[in-house]
Amino acid sequence: MEDPTDRYCATNTIKVQGKLFVGKGTVLYSDLGKALFTVVEDTCGRHDTIYGCCSEPNNFLRYGIRGTHSCFGNFVEALAQFGLDRSYIVSNVNFFMSVPVAIDGAVVNIYGHSAAGNYVDLRAERDVLAVLSNCPQMHNPCNAYNLTPIRAIIWRPSRSGKP
């Protein structure tokens, strides 16, 4: 991790590839335009870049409920393990979630669209601190109101192999 203040940048990622969704071949860029990860395999097909994470404040604004567990809180907890605070949280990628945008700008069908066993492989293009939240949202259908586990594997390709 060269510089923790140079973080994932959704707008750089979207502008460079000219597409809202993350998929195979997408490069995830930082604020300073450095390649962080390249998606080298993806059996799901599309992942959201625009909808950000749930938080206690936006759960209150949307659903009128206080004190909810949220992805924002999870990011705070994950970053704290590395001595970083909430100021390091950025607009994230929502893996296994699709947020299509209609012609009138409305976001539609905010549902997960993945199947069990789908996976995405992200090759680190430099040393990267990756934090994720296995979304605890229970007030909209993004998780079908049923939270499930995910697996995270870090693997090192053989020198002669791919990717």
Added chain:
Amino acid sequence: MTEPSLPPGEIVLNAVVPPGRPWGHRVAQGDVLRLIDLEASRR
């Protein structure tokens, strides 16, 4: 629970992130982070 076969190469870390929980780890340049949707309770 459905899982693909393990990726080729050396496994540096293999962890299940429970529902609703956070996770974080450093990923070294050249290493690959695989995220697997184990149950996909989604429509």
